[in-house]
Amino acid sequence: MEAVKKTFKMALIQMEVQRSKATNVLRAKELIQQAAESGANVVVLPEMFICNYDRQSFEENAEPILNFKEDEKATAARMLSDAAKEHEIYIIGGSIPELREDGWVYNTSACFDKSGDLAAKYSKVHLFDIDIPGRATFKESEFLRPGTEFTLFETEYCKFGVGICYDVRFPDFSQVLCRDFGADFLVFPAAFTKPTGELHWDILRKGRALDNQAYFAFCSPARPEDETRYQAYGYSSFIDPWGKLQAECETAEDIVYQDIDLSIVDQCRAQIPCYSQRRADLYKLTCLKDAPDSSTT
Numbered sequence: 213m214e215a216v217k218k219t220f221k222m223a224l225i226q227m228e229v230q231r232s233k234a235t236n237v238l239r240a241k242e243l244i245q246q247a248a249e250s251g252a253n254v255v256v257l258p259e260m261f262i263c264n265y266d267r268q269s270f271e272e273n274a275e276p277i278l279n280f281k282e283d284e285k286a287t288a289a290r291m292l293s294d295a296a297k298e299h300e301i302y303i304i305g306g307s308i309p310e311l312r313e314d315g316w317v318y319n320t321s322a323c324f325d326k327s328g329d330l331a332a333k334y335s336k337v338h339l340f341d342i343d344i345p346g347r348a349t350f351k352e353s354e355f356l357r358p359g360t361e362f363t364l365f366e367t368e369y370c371k372f373g374v375g376i377c378y379d380v381r382f383p384d385f386s387q388v389l390c391r392d393f394g395a396d397f398l399v400f401p402a403a404f405t406k407p408t409g410e411l412h413w414d415i416l417r418k419g420r421a422l423d424n425q426a427y428f429a430f431c432s433p434a435r436p437e438d439e440t441r442y443q444a445y446g447y448s449s450f451i452d453p454w455g456k457l458q459a460e461c462e463t464a465e466d467i468v469y470q471d472i473d474l475s476i477v478d479q480c481r482a483q484i485p486c487y488s489q490r491r492a493d494l495y496k497l498t499c500l501k502d503a504p505d506s507s508t509t
């Protein structure tokens with residue numbers, strides 16, 4: 213699909229995620245409606261917005277995505293599809309634990325077009341395996357399988373390159389999305405931990421925008437006041453192609469809106485022409501995959 217409209221309104225829903233999937237699906241539906249009624253054309257949800265951020269919750273709440281219309285477990289995907297169709301908006305559905313036929317759970321973002329069709333699906337390729345003793349220890353690879361594909365979500369406004377949370381720490385991944393596959397907007401549903409968010413959230417969001425001269429958005433869950441619950445960092449935000457913070461939430465549940473003007477991407481790339489000044493005779497980034505075709509497999 214060719215990008216024809218260069219301006220649109222986007223909303224990042226920084227939702228407070230509860231333990232119950234049914235409660236979260238209902239709340240997401242209400243917040244999507246609120247964003248659509250406020251004029252958003254593209255709405256984004258946070259990483260793993262349907263359940264608590266832990267192994268047991270992922271396994272108990274996982275649902276299939278590809279056959280969401282038929283499978284009764286697919287309540288989150290069906291809600292996203294119905295909401296996109298009802299409000300005639302694009303939805304980048306944060307992520308949900310996706311149960312695939314191989315029996316494994318993937319951390320997957322399902323993206324729906326204005327007709328409610330599943331237009332793109334991305335599974336997190338870099339799983340969050342870190343160990344900062346006493347502060348943040350995770351080993352997602354013990355219970356999730358990584359994706360193996362790049363994903364573009366093409367709309368009439370722009371080409372969104374989709375990543376999830378920890379993927380942001382791998383600059384080559386974002387560069388491939390932008391430079392090889394033509395993304396002009398990087399969208400990352402994310403649920404950073406509080407300690408690592410304090411260290412790196414601001415640097416990473418500005419870094420990825422700046423090194424690709426592209427728009428960048430992080431969409432986080434809210435941080436619950438109950439400290440026994442997963443303490444997501446918050447601060448869902450938009451960064452423009454110059455690396456400038458345009459708008460952000462704080463830590464509570466909220467929706468942040470931004471009018472996006474895609475001509476700023478062209479302007480920025482023309483005025484500081486890093487794209488054409490690369491020394492391809494000296495170095496290059498090698499991508500081992502074909503361009504994504506927006507297929508959902």
Ligand SMILES: NC(=O)CCC(=O)C(=O)O
Nearest residue numbers: 340377378403404405408
């Ligand atoms: N859900 C995640 O991938 C968390 C990533 C994170 O907190 C980080 O510091 O990176």
